Amino acid sequence: MTPQDCPGPAGQDRVPPRGLTGWATDMAWRSLASVPFLMVASGIAFILVVNALIGYGIWQNRRDALDAAQHNLEQSARMLDEQVVHAIEAADWLFADIDAMMVMGGEIVNDPRTAASVFRYLRLRREAFPPVADILVAGPDGRVRYSASGNRPVDFDLHDRPYFTVHRDRVDAGLYVGTPLAGWSHAKSPVVPISRRLTLADGGFGGVMVILLSPSALDSAFAAARIKRGGSALLALEAPGGDGQSMVLTNQYAVDALVGASLSDWPALNAALGRAQAGTRVLESVGGIDYLVSFRRTARYPFILVTTQPQSDALADWRRDTAAWSFVGLAMTSAIAVLTWFVVRQHRRREQDQEKLAQASRRIRGILESMMDAVITIDSHGRIETFNRAAEVMFGYREAEAVGQSIDMLIPEPFRLDHGRWLEEYRPGRGSRIIGNDREVMAQRRDGAVFPMNLAVSELVLNQGDADRRLFVGVIRDITIRKQKEAEVLAAKSQAEMANRAKSEFLANMSHELRTPLNAIIGFSEILDSEFFGKLNERQKACAKDIYDSGRHLLDIVNAVLDMSKIEAGRYELTEELFDPSEALTQCLTMVRERAADAKVELLHALNIAHPSIWADRRAFKQVILNLLSNAVKFTPKGGRVTLDALVDEDGCLVVSVSDTGIGIPADFMAHLFEPFRQADNSTSRRYEGTGLGLSISKNFMELHGGTLACASEVGVGTTMTARLPASRVMSGDPRAALAALGMG
Numbered sequence: 001m002t003p004q005d006c007p008g009p010a011g012q013d014r015v016p017p018r019g020l021t022g023w024a025t026d027m028a029w030r031s032l033a034s035v036p037f038l039m040v041a042s043g044i045a046f047i048l049v050v051n052a053l054i055g056y057g058i059w060q061n062r063r064d065a066l067d068a069a070q071h072n073l074e075q076s077a078r079m080l081d082e083q084v085v086h087a088i089e090a091a092d093w094l095f096a097d098i099d100a101m102m103v104m105g106g107e108i109v110n111d112p113r114t115a116a117s118v119f120r121y122l123r124l125r126r127e128a129f130p131p132v133a134d135i136l137v138a139g140p141d142g143r144v145r146y147s148a149s150g151n152r153p154v155d156f157d158l159h160d161r162p163y164f165t166v167h168r169d170r171v172d173a174g175l176y177v178g179t180p181l182a183g184w185s186h187a188k189s190p191v192v193p194i195s196r197r198l199t200l201a202d203g204g205f206g207g208v209m210v211i212l213l214s215p216s217a218l219d220s221a222f223a224a225a226r227i228k229r230g231g232s233a234l235l236a237l238e239a240p241g242g243d244g245q246s247m248v249l250t251n252q253y254a255v256d257a258l259v260g261a262s263l264s265d266w267p268a269l270n271a272a273l274g275r276a277q278a279g280t281r282v283l284e285s286v287g288g289i290d291y292l293v294s295f296r297r298t299a300r301y302p303f304i305l306v307t308t309q310p311q312s313d314a315l316a317d318w319r320r321d322t323a324a325w326s327f328v329g330l331a332m333t334s335a336i337a338v339l340t341w342f343v344v345r346q347h348r349r350r351e352q353d354q355e356k357l358a359q360a361s362r363r364i365r366g367i368l369e370s371m372m373d374a375v376i377t378i379d380s381h382g383r384i385e386t387f388n389r390a391a392e393v394m395f396g397y398r399e400a401e402a403v404g405q406s407i408d409m410l411i412p413e414p415f416r417l418d419h420g421r422w423l424e425e426y427r428p429g430r431g432s433r434i435i436g437n438d439r440e441v442m443a444q445r446r447d448g449a450v451f452p453m454n455l456a457v458s459e460l461v462l463n464q465g466d467a468d469r470r471l472f473v474g475v476i477r478d479i480t481i482r483k484q485k486e487a488e489v490l491a492a493k494s495q496a497e498m499a500n501r502a503k504s505e506f507l508a509n510m511s512h513e514l515r516t517p518l519n520a521i522i523g524f525s526e527i528l529d530s531e532f533f534g535k536l537n538e539r540q541k542a543c544a545k546d547i548y549d550s551g552r553h554l555l556d557i558v559n560a561v562l563d564m565s566k567i568e569a570g571r572y573e574l575t576e577e578l579f580d581p582s583e584a585l586t587q588c589l590t591m592v593r594e595r596a597a598d599a600k601v602e603l604l605h606a607l608n609i610a611h612p613s614i615w616a617d618r619r620a621f622k623q624v625i626l627n628l629l630s631n632a633v634k635f636t637p638k639g640g641r642v643t644l645d646a647l648v649d650e651d652g653c654l655v656v657s658v659s660d661t662g663i664g665i666p667a668d669f670m671a672h673l674f675e676p677f678r679q680a681d682n683s684t685s686r687r688y689e690g691t692g693l694g695l696s697i698s699k700n701f702m703e704l705h706g707g708t709l710a711c712a713s714e715v716g717v718g719t720t721m722t723a724r725l726p727a728s729r730v731m732s733g734d735p736r737a738a739l740a741a742l743g744m745g
Contacts, residue, residue, distance in 0.1 A: 043336035050332060054325045062318050066292070069314035070280045073231070073294035073307040077278075080233060080305045081296055087131055088194070088301050091211050092175055094125060094132070095196045098209050102137060102198060115146075122148035133191045136210040137198070138164060145207075164208050167197035177237065177302055181212070192237065231309035236263050238302040263304070269293060273304065282311060374476040377460075382407045382423050385471065394478055396446030412444045435459050435472075440479065451480050521547065574617040574704055578731065581614050581621070581654060582607055585646060588625040596633045596642065603633075605644040613731045614654060620701040624709070627694035628658040628721045635719070636662035652727030653707075657720055664715035673711055674699045698723070705729060 101121055122135045126148035135148035142159025158164040163178035180190040191212040200206040236248050248263065264270050268283040278296035285291055290311040297304055368375050374391035378384055387402040395402075395410055402409075408416045435457055443453045453476050460471040528536065528544040536544065585607055596603040614621075625644075632642040640661040649655050665673065676696040699709040706726045713719035 043333075043340070047329070047333050047336065051329045054329050058318075058322050058325060061321060062315065065315055065318040066311075069292050069309055069311075070294065073292055073309060074280055076231075076233060076307045077294045077296050077305050080235070080307070081298055084235060084303055084305065085298055085301065087213070088175070088177075088298075088303075090129060091132070091194050091213060092196070094129060094135075094211060095175070095209055097125065098122070098135065098137070099196075099198060102206075102209070118146050119148075119150065122146055131213055132211055133214040134212040136212070137207060138210065139207045140168075140205050142168075158208065158210070161193075163193045163195040163210060167195060167208050168205055171197070171199075171203075173197060175301075179237065231307065231313070233305070233307045236304040236306065238297065238304050263306075269295075269306070374478075376402075376407070376410075376474045376476065378407050378472050378474070380423070380470050380472075382420070391476070394445075394476065395443070410443055412442050412450050415442060443476070451478060452483050453477060454479050572700075572704065574620065576615055576617055578613050578615055579618050581646065581656075584618060584622050585625060585644060585656070588622055588629055589644060591626060592629045592633055595630070599633055599636070600638040601633050601636045602639075602641045603644075604641060607644070607646060612648065612654075614725060615729045615731060616705055616725065617701075620704070624698040624701050624723055625656065625658070627698045628723070631694060632658050632660035632662065632719070632721075636660045648730060648732075652730055652732070654725040654730050655722060656724075657722045659718060659720040661718040664717055664719055665711070665713040666715055670711070670713070674709070 101118070118137075122137070126132045126135050132148075135146075136144050136156075136158070137146040138144050138158045142157050142161075142164055144156040144158060159168075161178070163176050166173045166176050174196070176195045178193040178195065180192050182190045191214055193210055194213055195208050195210045197205070198207040198209055234248055263273070266283075266286060268285070272279065272281045272283060272293070273295060276295075278294075280292070280294040283291050283293045291308045292311055292314055293306060293308045295304060295306045368386070368388040371388060371390055374394045375386065375388045376384060376391050377386040384402050384405055384407055387397070387399040389399075391402070392398055397409075407419070411419055438454060438456045440452060441455050442450050444450050456475045458473050458475075460473055462469040462471065525544050525547040528547075529541060585605075589603065589605055589607075593603055629642065629644065636642055642661075643659045644656070645659070646654065646656045674696050676693055695709075702709045702723055702725075706728065708724045710722045710724070711719065712722070
């Protein structure tokens with residue numbers, strides 16, 4: 001017995017299993033009834049309908065674009081026809097005027113007395129008609145008797161020209177248009193001869209009138225034809241008998257196939273012309289490009305007018321519209337596909353977003369907990385919302401104790417009122433001296449201790465529905481140690497300044513005390529050297545000279561130290577006066593000349609020009625120049641040169657330069673060149689003596705005068721020191737008047 005045979009609920013309610021076919025059918029019906037399938041089916045149906053409508057519209061627009069282009073070409077050809085006929089008729093009217101002028105009493109004018117009038121008349125007629133290049137009048141023998149381009153007969157024979165022989169041989173030839181002539185007289189382009197018979201009063205042949213028409217003058221008519229993009233227009237002269245060799249007279253924006261001078265160069269066009277009076281065709285050019293071509297023959301003259309436009313240009317707008325509509329269809333298809341995908345993925349993305357938010361929250365919390373700086377967040381009412389671990393260590397509160405409390409618990413009593421006022425008056429968007437700026441404030445720990453901190457506050461806006469919630473994030477750093485260090489630095493700086501002032505005062509006092517005995521030593525050595533108290537032997541005189549030289553050297557050092565001390569103390573006062581710089585420079589040269597001679601250094605100068613007077617401290621100015629000259633001589637090897645130059649530059653400044661061919665200054669020492677007591681060689685075995693004060697004092701003297709002292713040097717080549725006095729101290733013209741104008745006199 002099988003379970004299906006058992007009576008009761010266990011067997012009665014059991015549904016017999018169906019086969020694989022039944023299961024597949026159920027799955028198919030479920031799929032067809034599902035919302036995603038219905039959305040996909042609806043989208044496919046909608047796409048098919050829309051794309052069918054778009055395809056029909058694209059096909060219809062192509063027909064409309066071609067029809068419009070053909071209509072535009074036909075209208076342009078018709079307008080050009082009217083313009084050309086008008087120009088030919090104007091030439092015919094001109095023939096009538098010339099005929100009335102030329103034929104008098106049945107004979108052509110041959111009287112030399114009236115020839116000048118005829119020439120002038122023809123010239124005026126030519127100038128009145130811009131398309132006319134020249135006007136000719138030939139006699140019965142074909143010789144040109146009159147021309148609008150000259151004042152005497154032209155030695156030119158037309159008897160064998162078609163536009164002459166046709167009128168000679170036929171009385172009824174009427175207006176004849178000949179083939180273009182190249183290189184005619186002063187014409188810049190080929191001209192078209194138009195001729196008419198000159199008939200005598202008795203009906204005999206009196207000659208031929210010829211108007212040379214410039215096709216290029218018809219360009220204005222072609223330019224007036226508004227052919228759309230890529231189009232061209234041309235005028236051709238139909239060959240007699242219609243043999244297909246029609247000559248192109250002029251064209252605008254010629255197509256690639258019309259490079260030659262005959263319409264036969266475009267076989268498709270030549271075949272389409274045939275005997276048709278007018279027509280519009282789609283023709284293939286020699287280059288394989290399809291063109292829309294409209295042509296028409298003038299009714300009374302042998303001219304053919306052709307307007308063309310590449311079919312691709314005529315369909316340019318259609319292609320653009322086709323691309324746009326195709327993009328619309330593609331966009332709609334993509335939109336439906338994206339919408340279907342969006343519905344399927346929406347729930348999964350929501351779950352992923354929630355997980356990302358949870359991870360971000362944990363990450364931000366971990367960052368806050370690992371920061372060395374305290375981070376505290378408060379709301380717009382001043383209540384604490386976050387309190388990281390660094391804040392717990394800094395203030396002594398646990399996070400649970402601080403969150404929800406007023407920020408006033410961390411602010412000392414004297415500053416709480418200001419903070420509360422700031423929160424009340426703060427308005428978003430108005431700017432604040434607190435938001436976005438670092439500032440130093442005082443804070444209070446749990447035990448009541450007050451300490452300085454650096455506070456940076458930023459604003460955080462949280463979007464919660466219709467309203468925005470604002471939080472203020474404060475990043476806090478305890479700067480107690482930094483403040484202590486700053487106080488120590490300030491104290492050390494104050495002590496250093498006091499020590500520097502004491503050093504300067506000491507040097508000034510010591511220098512003053514040393515100058516008195518030094519002056520006595522120098523004076524007594526001079527007395528001994530002069531043998532005022534009796535004769536001295538050579539050894540005694542040498543000792544006296546050594547005493548004098550040593551005393552002078554020591555006095556120079558003392559004076560330099562004294563000057564440097566006064567400058568550093570800001571007590572050096574300039575004794576300004578008006579003097580000639582050339583005189584001072586010459587004195588400086590004299591003072592160092594003997595030293596240069598002893599060192600076998602050539603001393604040159606360029607002081608042969610007159611310099612204006614200057615308003616400066618004479619002693620300081622001379623000391624600067626002496627320092628520069630002495631240094632140049634000292635650091636220039638035997639056989640070298642030292643050159644002193646002075647000039648007034650284009651800015652009116654006095655520029656004094658001292659150049660040498662000495663040892664030069666190393667590049668790494670240039671930054672310390674003007675520091676006091678500094679020399680390039682500071683070793684105990686250095687070759688050159690000195691205190692290292694000369695250049696420092698010289699630079700300070702120049703700056704006290706408002707000037708500069710600069711150096712340019714190359715090791716092994718030499719050095720150039722340049723002292724520049726400002727133009728305000730250089731007195732051009734009458735120096736006394738200049739001083740009075742400046743308030744210095």
